[in-house]
Amino acid sequence: MADEPREASPITPAGYAALRARYEQLFSDERPKLVEVISWAARNGDRSENGDYIYGRKKLREIDRELNHLARRMKAVKLVDPAQQADKARVWFGATVTITDEDDNHRTLTLIGEDEADATAGRISWRSPIARALRGAVVGDLRRVTLPGGEKEYEVVAIRYRA
Known part of the structure; x- marks a missing residue:
């Protein structure tokens, strides 16, 4: 079942760095740019027929879902260095x-x-x-x-x- 606790997944330092880098890229780069586009599109009038606004909101939800997933994964993993x-x-x-x-x-x-x-x-x-x-x-x-x-x-x- 989904509620059962599960042993932490091991991850290499390189794997963790890749997760962290993806999180940072989404949070610090892609998301702010998209929020800016959505704000610009919202100022252009009727949102119900505004393609930039509708697409931007959809894309923002996708980014937020991925950010949440990455945050959960980073908390659920156990860093293991194979060299050790x-x-x-x-x-x-x-x-x-x-x-x-x-x-x-x-x-x-x-x-x-x-x-x-x-x-x-x-x-x-x-x-x-x-x-x-x-x-x-x-x-x-x-x-x-x-x-x-x-x-x-x-x-x-x-x-x-x-x-």
Whole structure:
């Protein structure tokens, strides 16, 4: 349920900085410019048929929703620096892991927070099925993962943490 407390999502310092930068850009740059346009449009008369005013108000609501979302996310995350990981021989948050499947296809994945995940770039959520299967693994471990396409087994080939 939505009311149940949830463990804080981990996020890297770079991920948090990106959230913060987006918040600052919206709050300090985009929103004030839009408020100015809306004020100008409101002075131009009938608001019911004023496209600039109507579009500006709609866009302002979108920006305010995103600002609220970003503010909630920044409060709900736990900053974790992968470079400070005590056990760098195992796969934990922030690890960049090279795995190989039964067909000797190699993949390199970085396990990061949900807010910074980008599967096409190999950055996957710490909570994804493959990341959960890899947690705690060492080089040479075999891990079985159930994916939408079926079950696959991966071998951990390399683990590294960026400094």
